Amino acid sequence: MFKNILAGLIVLALASSTALAADAHYKIVTGPERGTYIQIGADLAKWVADPAGIELEVMPSKGSAENVQRMRFEPGVKLALVQSDVYQAYVDMANSGNADAGTTIRPLRLIMPLYDEEIYFVVRADSPLKSINDIKNQNMSVGLIGSGTAQSATTLYRLMFGQPIPEQNAQHLSNEDALAALIVGKIDVAIVVAGQPAKLFTDMNPELLQKIRLLKLDPAAPETARAKQAYYPATIRTSSYPNWIKDDVQTLTVKAFLVTYDYNLRDTVGKLDRFADSLCTNFDNLQEHGHPKWKQVKLELPDLGKGWKYYPPMEKRLRACIAHKSAGATATPAAATPEETVQKASKPPCSEQERLLLLCGK
Template sequence: MLKKTLIGLTGLCALLFAICAAAAGGTGGNPAHYKIVTGPERGTYIQIGNDLSKWVAPPAGIDLEVIPSKGSAENVQRMRFEPGVKLALVQSDVYQAYVDMANSGNQDAGTTIRPLRLIMPLYDEEIYFVVRNDSPMKTINEIKDKVISVGLIGSGTAQSATTLYRLMFNQPIPEQNTQHLSNEDALAALIVKKIDVAIIVAGQPAKLFTDMNPDLLQQIRFLRVDPNAPETARAKQTYFPATIRVSSYPNWLKEDVPTWTVKAFLVTYDYNLRDTVGNLNRFADSLCDNFDNLQEHGHPKWKQVKLELPSLGKGWQYYPPVEKHLKACLARRAAMQAAAGSGSGTPERAAASQKLNRRPCSEQERLLLLCGK
């Protein structure tokens, strides 16, 4: 009798353990290990990734590893093909470039971008046009035919720089005038007069400048948007006006500098495995629950993020499970705010990585890391 009782108790304990483990849904002692690809070590993306890893991932039962990268185009590729990468930060113009190339018939671009899905838009990133302090240039429309560092191949900076130049001047940057340097190397080359302009994309305040030696900072400055230049009107087809504020660099800038901006998005894949879907749903719930913490304790750019899901252009889609959770969260927050009278609101990855012999790559394909696929 005692033996049967013990066996029964053992079975009951096992059953209770299984029920508790199932109820935990992955939020217990064995968190899911995911990766988010971000950007350069001194950029804004990696700080945004660190904030998500600190404030959002742990309550969702996710151990989120923050991975530096060259930038948006590399992030798209790694999001699509690298095991373990479940989240990526991507510039809107880079995402749109993939969509446009896919729509034009580029099979590699289609294979890469069509299974990707958006979680939500984040904030605007400023585009810095940096010159030496002794440069005769004052405005952005004066960079034509100058030697320019446009950023590393695979970076969002390279996409923004080349797209802006093409919009402004109706032609690509001459190959002999193009340098693909990292942000740090570009500033060094600028100071020693190896290039004329360094184009850098980063949300302000950017650690690249806040951590820079004050003596070196005094040797460089930013070009301004000329509102009356015809090049400015053409750039407005894709990019939006922004301001680099004195408050972001109070020990350096003497006045605000008008420039251009590009939107950053949090991106995932169209996953359908139950565990992955569940983990990302919990991530969405935690993002909602901890949004105020991100705005209070995270990078200053979080204060510009709105917890909303605006309509998307053709070829852009939200990730349906997360979209459902975020919309439910938005409804709850709106109801709570209305009640308070505040009136304010806030198939698992396919293994399609086989490479095809292709014709020579275009400049756009090189920047989007589609060469050799």
């Protein structure tokens, strides 16, 4: 009798455990299938979500602007990877009075900053172009509409040259299609945003790799000084691509962030709390076993710019864990801001910025 009761209790416990795991099925939107974001998402699923009892489905996407939209409006998407310049562009448009941008970005919250993503300016091996400031008026691929690459490329160009990319010079191609078009001479420059080492290049046919090269950053160029208003110098290392580049190449970089929504349902908050605890507890595993970019991530929550907010429940958990690890003082979590109700109004035709942020037609 006792054995039967014990066996029944064990089965019940196992069933409850399985139900808990099955009940916590979330999605994270990342980036192209051969990019860095999707590998970072897979690392989070394996080393953070799984130990927390959360089944995290890693979803490919065009990139950051699409991720913001899907994080905000697609059921089941609880996490997203977003470039800092894309997030800031939404904040700026919301602050300038764009109702759709405000509706989209104001309920989103940051979990933590991750790493810097390098910006690659790729040309053919026989191209006369030498440095990044030579790309003015060239026919180039700036990334798919909705991608972080498109935001970075267009913002950088406007900063460097004081004008938008001429419409006839901007091609919106995927990374793979851009490199193919570059090699056969259909475009002059392919702009790619990816954390090194990027599978896009490490998996590329060695013979094709020899047909392309990287433009370097010219520290003395006035265009570089203007670009540094929003972006930071970085180095693409030979150790990342030993079969491709012979010398380190100076370029620019943009920050990646892990993003969520300002959830208040107790069940969701509890699961995201578990995710935050697991992120802190398993951070060493991410750095040891995950993509090499994890080695650049610091377990910290720095001050944010105006219009940027951490997600309070996860912020509280992370700060407590960080303090426990470092024996430092904890910071008081920022108060949650009530979600604003924004009334849609008729508006003029789409601007270039609205098109890149997928705000047209809303």
